Amino acid sequence: MGLDDDIAxxxxxxxxxxxxxxxxxxxSFAGERRLLAEGELLFARGEPSxxxxxxxxxxxxLTxxxxxxxxxxxxxSSVIGRNALFRQVARPADARAREASEVMRVTPSLMSRVLREFPEAAAAIHDGMAEELLSLVRGLSGVRERLVGLAPRKR
Known part of the structure; x- marks a missing residue:
């Protein structure tokens, strides 16, 4: 794979x-590559990221x-362990290659470096995560309204 493929x-x-x-x-330059054989474990549930x-x-x-x-x-192009890009967390699942695969590891220190050097990327992530959180809150509010509507009314 060439640089343009990696970037895409x-x-x-x-x-x-x-x-x-x-x-x-x-x-692309700083991420660490790892080749996995079919069936090889990338990480196990409970391990620190x-x-x-x-x-x-x-x-x-992912099991x-x-x-x-x-x-x-x-x-x-899938991201495995989005929270682990920013901080160490316990792995919530096993990850095993279904076929010969290649992954790129992005450590929190690399992510921090990229966000320091490219503040517009940091702002975009902030805005994207804020929008996700707002969407989650709206969804939970809708669930709450439906649950309240199902509750028996007091007389």
């Missing part, structure tokens, strides 16, 4: 889609802590 993959990934070309170029991952090729199965939940498969 990163530009299509959630969070990184907000970055300009120069910020994506820095991520060492960054987030962007799937560059192949596919990764939840809920035993009744089916695995979720992610592929090219």
């Amino acid at each position: 993959i990163l530009a299509a990934a959630p969070v990184f889609e907000l970055f300009g070309r120069d910020a994506l170029r820095l991520l 060492d960054g987030g991952y962007v799937v560059m090729s192949g596919s990764i199965a 939840s802590t809920r035993h009744d939940a089916p695995p979720v498969t992610v592929s090219r």
